[in-house]
Structure formats: structure tokens, C-alpha cells
Amino acid sequence: MNAHNIIEDTARDAYGRLISYLTLKWRSIESVEDALSDAFVAALESWPKAGIPDKPESWLLAVARRRLIDRARRERVSERAMSALIALSEQSEQKSSAGTAFPDERLNMLFLCTHPAIDPSIRTPLMLQTVLGMDASRIASAFVVKPSTMGQRLTRAKAKIRTERLTFAMPDAEELPHRLDAVLEAIYAVYGSGWDDYTGVDPRRKGLVHEAIYLGKLLANYLPGEPEVQGLLALMLHCEARREARIDASGSYIPLSEQDTSRWSTQMIKEAEHCLRAASHSNRIGRFQLLAAIQSMHAQRARTGSIEWKGIALLYEGLAKLSPTIGVLVGRAAAVAEGYGMERGFALLEAMPCDKIMNYQPYWALKAYLHMQLGRQEEARSAYSRAIGLCEDPSIRQFLYQQANRIT
Amino acid sequence: MHYTLLFHGSPEEFSLRTDPLRQEEYSASWIHYEKVLRDSGIFVSGACLYAPETATTLRRREGEMLVQDGPISETKEQLGGFFIIDVPDLDTALEWASRCPSNAVEVRPNLPQMK
Incomplete structure (x- = not known):
């Protein structure tokens, strides 16, 4: 430094x-x-x-x-x-x-930013600005919002804190779990929500990753006994450990299962595993611990040379019960496809609600891949077309294009 | 609400259109992007334009019409095409704009159509 x-x-x-x-x-x-x-x-x-x-x-x-x-x-x-x-x-x-x-009143500030009276969509931006001092235009870029609009939304949220005299006090024990969830959610959103193998690295969020881990460590300092805080930190560190390996020398995207494990950061993986172990002592499983455990299974490939897809599918099963987000459901379908066969994975994709998946790029990328594995070329071509059209990241767009070109 | 996405390209980006190694991938990315907009029911209209050197500019100066070769301004990035989309708000328009293959896109709200 x-x-x-x-x-x-x-x-x-x-x-x-x-x-x-x-x-x-x-x-x-x-x-x-x-x-x-x-x-x-x-x-x-x-x-x-x-x-x-x-x-x-x-x-x-x-x-x-x-x-x-x-x-x-x-x-x-x-x-x-x-x-x-x-x-x-x-x-x-x-x-x-x-x-x-x-x-140090920053913990109070984190809770104030995620107060139930504050609109959920502005909580993360508010946190970035008040706890980290990030300016509105940078926050606007990260969330693809017009900077002047982002400035207005932040001003409105701050005015609300002032005029409604929102409580600055720490939530009590009864309120804490729910309020803590909102803080974790907002920090996770800083990292880039819905991270999974198929979306990979988004350069827009690159600078934010550092901030997210900083906030995670800050929170872990204040609340060392909260397993979900350790879980979130483990999740972010595992993902971060692979940053270098996600892109090859020519800038092409490499999916997680094909990354060169020697390019992963062993130091960060160690740190992540340490957090996950600390979390497990409390015997209170939660969403972020499960997400981190899935990343931990992927990390084991560096040692074993193979991926335990059935184990990963099981973890996704638990996650789907706790919080069936669209990212989790697509992740589960991918793990089931690899662990139990393409048909079973495909059936899970087909069961997902139509309105949720229409514009969700990882869904179409996985669907295209499964169609191709099952020999359905026309369907694969059409799903790849949609995945490419929805793609924001040039390196992933190129990756998908090359995959689509392999259809004979 | 109608928004216009104005795609601007650098000379390097325009050269992809004729690069024998990369033109196919480049045009495919636009075809897939346009198809998603159409399939989503938000595509209103749009066009891809020939390169800026094909432009002709007419400019009236002190009552006299001047006709010139080339675009209005000689900036590094030039208009390469545009789409008009119909979405509820600017946030949604920006979300769709972020998916376009161009490295620079300007998003503008359209004035309501005159009846």
C-alpha cells in the first residue's frame, strides 16, 4: 500500500x-x-x-x-x-x-441507514455515503441510476431521518435479528447481489468489493458472536479470492469450474474458512452461512481436483427453503444438473416463475447450456440469443457467443 | 414513456463492422440485443447508421445554406445508431441501456408525441 x-x-x-x-x-x-x-x-x-x-x-x-x-x-x-x-x-x-x-458510532449508523422507515432501495447508497463517505456520482454508477436522481433520493432519505427523528439507538434484542438482516442485505448488495458462477465479475462493482469487505469486517468487529455476519464475510472473501482467476490474460471470462485454482488467493480462502468455522460454533444456520458454504465447497477443488456437486445441490436445497431468490433457484438447478443429470436440472429451471426469469441473464445462459448438453440445438441457439442480448459484461457476452458458436 | 438510446462509437468501434475477424461477433451482439428488446415488447423503432464519414451536413449561416461532407461535429465518438424504447421510467431505461454492446450510450427522454 x-x-x-x-x-x-x-x-x-x-x-x-x-x-x-x-x-x-x-x-x-x-x-x-x-x-x-x-x-x-x-x-x-x-x-x-x-x-x-x-x-x-x-x-x-x-x-x-x-x-x-x-x-x-x-x-x-x-x-x-x-x-x-x-x-x-x-x-x-x-x-x-x-x-x-x-x-465509534458507526454501528449505530449502519442500523440507522437500514431503518424500516427508509426505503429499501436507498439503504445501501445511504450506507455507502454516510459510513464510507462515497460521493453520489460514484454510487449512481454502481447502481446504474442518473447521478442527479441518486443525489435527490439520498437527500430525501436524509431529510426523513431528520424530520421523522428516526431513532439512532441500537435495536433491542428482540428487534436485532430482523434489523441485522437489513444491514447484511445492504452490505451484500454492495458486493453485488446475486453473485454466482454464471455472472462472474462485473467491472462496475470492482471498487465496491473492497468497500463491502471493509463494512463486513467492521460489522464483525462489533458483533463477533453473530454467525450470519461471519457467514457474509466468508462469502465475500471466498468470491474475492478468485478475482484474478475469473479472467484470462486476453481478458476472456472463465467460469468458476474451469478456473486455474493456482490463481486463487490461498490467504483469502483461509480467512474465509476461519470466518465460516467461527460461525458454525453458534449452531444457528442462516442464508449467508449457506451461501458461503457453497463457495467453500467450490474452493475445495484446489485440494481435491473435483467438485462435489451433490453436496452443493444439498446446500442449495437448504437455501431454497430459507430464501428462494431467483439467483439461488438458478444456482440450485445448475448444481442439480451437474450432480444428478441434465434432465433433472432442466426440470427445475422449467418450474421457475416466468415473470421472474424473463430478463435474468444467468437463467438463459444455464438454459442454453442444458439444452445444448441434451442435444436440443434450436432451443439452445434461441436461449443463447436471449442470454447474449441481456448481458451487461463484454467478457461474458463474448464467452456466451463462443459457446453458442459451438452448436453445430 | 419513450426513451431514445443513442449509441456512440469510437473509430475503433466503427472499424469492428468491417474487421474480418470480429465483424461477425460484433453484429451478432447487436442482433441479439435488438431481439431481446423486441421480445420484451419495449422496442418502438430504431436504426443502425452508416459510418460518420458517409454523413452530409447542411448548415444555414446568415441565410445561406452550406452543404458539407462529414458529421456536424468532429468529436472522437460519433453516433452509430439509435433505438427508441417504451419503458415505465428512466431507471428501467438505464437498465436496458447498460445491456447494449456499445461502450457509450446516451439516454434521453422523448417529448410526448404531438397529436
Whole structure:
């Protein structure tokens, strides 16, 4: 990691802590964000020359505080709010001079972003912006939304937090499982939902993968005993371990079962397996642990040289009961086809609801493959056509084209 | 709601149309893309255009009509074709645009048709 990266990571880590901490007191995410982004820019200018300060948070807080007070004066904020702000800045000054650890409120922030009152489609973008400080235009690219629209949606969500005075407190024990699900879901969406063998790598999300794993580790730090948090982290690490192997030297896509296992990251696989083991201690199975277990079975090919398709099919069976998403159902059909024969896999595909699969590219890619294996050339050609037409990724489009060309 | 997808291509992308090794794959990707739009019932109309050097530009300047060879602006990326699609909103239009084989596509809402 070079100096610039270290500075950026340090600043970002502090940024997330500060935005959560300041918003908790100040309640307006927008003003806190404006103040902190100024501080962040100042840090990127000053730190490379002056070095990273001993207490990056205090440095950023001092700059942000000045900006917040300036802004409050400009907007003629009421006396009461003004005195609260000044009290806050004194309090934080004491904290940093006393050398005590800065309170980390990012967990509260993750839960606030996924509050039931917040529209599910904006939760992940809100999380990326408030916890990681990502700008709206980058978030817009990741979700294929017009940047000005994304900006408006984020502003609306923040206004809702402010005007409805959404609770910033941690959910209680009874509420926690449900609320935690929403946090995991949002982090998983950062990684790129519906990841499976047939979609492979999407370059649009490449930068986000790093952010997703960062959030996963953050969450695991706070809630070390929650098996699904470890499960999600294991899932992301397993997928990430294969990044290099998904594309060959000429940029062509390689499906998971044909990847050169020597190009997988053994370090990340080890880390993923460690998370999965930690999760298993609690004896509470869940969706993310099952998804991670499937990736773990694929990872075993590096050692055994073969894929246990029947075992994978069994895990998918469990997943289909817990959360029958379209990605899971297509994954199950692929595993059953490999483990128990093409006809049985095909029957599962045929049983899927029509409206769900119409525009789902992996469904058509698998259907085309199974038709071809079963010797039905016309049907294979037509399914490949649809899969290619729906494809977003040029390297996968090319892969599918080559597969289609093998039909005689 | 009608949206127009304007596909722009660099000279390299235009050259794929005549590249003996890659033209077949290139045109197939467009044929499959158009077919999906048609099968999904959202295709309104569209066309693939000949390369920008075939363009003729007419421009009226101080009342006088000037006729020139070539496209209106000499930018690196030039219009290569367009599709009009009928979808509920811009989010959906962008989703379909992201599937096109072109490296650059501009999406614009169409004004309502005049009756």
C-alpha cells in the first residue's frame, strides 16, 4: 500500500467514525457531511506534506467543527442549537486531549441507514455515503441510476431521518435479528447481489468489493458472536479470492469450474474458512452461512481436483427453503444438473416463475447450456440469443457467443 | 414513456463492422440485443447508421445554406445508431441501456408525441 492509500484509508476510517458521531449529536447528516467533506479534502492536501497526525479524528474534527460553526452562524441557527454545538466541540476537544478512544458510532449508523422507515432501495447508497463517505456520482454508477436522481433520493432519505427523528439507538434484542438482516442485505448488495458462477465479475462493482469487505469486517468487529455476519464475510472473501482467476490474460471470462485454482488467493480462502468455522460454533444456520458454504465447497477443488456437486445441490436445497431468490433457484438447478443429470436440472429451471426469469441473464445462459448438453440445438441457439442480448459484461457476452458458436 | 438510446462509437468501434475477424461477433451482439428488446415488447423503432464519414451536413449561416461532407461535429465518438424504447421510467431505461454492446450510450427522454 502506498502513502496516498494509507492516508486515504486513515482519513476514510476517521470520516466514517466522525460522521456517525457528529450526526448522533447534530442530527442533520447534510450539514455534518458538508463540514466533514471539507475537512477530508483539507486532510488529503495537508497530510502528504505534514504526515498523518497522531489523532486523525481530532484533526478532522477540529476542521469540521470550524465549518459547522461557520455554517450555523451563516444560517442563523437558534441560540440553543448553537450552544449545543459549542458544547459538543468542547467535549470532543477534551476527549482528544485526554487521549481516550474516540467513540465509534458507526454501528449505530449502519442500523440507522437500514431503518424500516427508509426505503429499501436507498439503504445501501445511504450506507455507502454516510459510513464510507462515497460521493453520489460514484454510487449512481454502481447502481446504474442518473447521478442527479441518486443525489435527490439520498437527500430525501436524509431529510426523513431528520424530520421523522428516526431513532439512532441500537435495536433491542428482540428487534436485532430482523434489523441485522437489513444491514447484511445492504452490505451484500454492495458486493453485488446475486453473485454466482454464471455472472462472474462485473467491472462496475470492482471498487465496491473492497468497500463491502471493509463494512463486513467492521460489522464483525462489533458483533463477533453473530454467525450470519461471519457467514457474509466468508462469502465475500471466498468470491474475492478468485478475482484474478475469473479472467484470462486476453481478458476472456472463465467460469468458476474451469478456473486455474493456482490463481486463487490461498490467504483469502483461509480467512474465509476461519470466518465460516467461527460461525458454525453458534449452531444457528442462516442464508449467508449457506451461501458461503457453497463457495467453500467450490474452493475445495484446489485440494481435491473435483467438485462435489451433490453436496452443493444439498446446500442449495437448504437455501431454497430459507430464501428462494431467483439467483439461488438458478444456482440450485445448475448444481442439480451437474450432480444428478441434465434432465433433472432442466426440470427445475422449467418450474421457475416466468415473470421472474424473463430478463435474468444467468437463467438463459444455464438454459442454453442444458439444452445444448441434451442435444436440443434450436432451443439452445434461441436461449443463447436471449442470454447474449441481456448481458451487461463484454467478457461474458463474448464467452456466451463462443459457446453458442459451438452448436453445430 | 419513450426513451431514445443513442449509441456512440469510437473509430475503433466503427472499424469492428468491417474487421474480418470480429465483424461477425460484433453484429451478432447487436442482433441479439435488438431481439431481446423486441421480445420484451419495449422496442418502438430504431436504426443502425452508416459510418460518420458517409454523413452530409447542411448548415444555414446568415441565410445561406452550406452543404458539407462529414458529421456536424468532429468529436472522437460519433453516433452509430439509435433505438427508441417504451419503458415505465428512466431507471428501467438505464437498465436496458447498460445491456447494449456499445461502450457509450446516451439516454434521453422523448417529448410526448404531438397529436
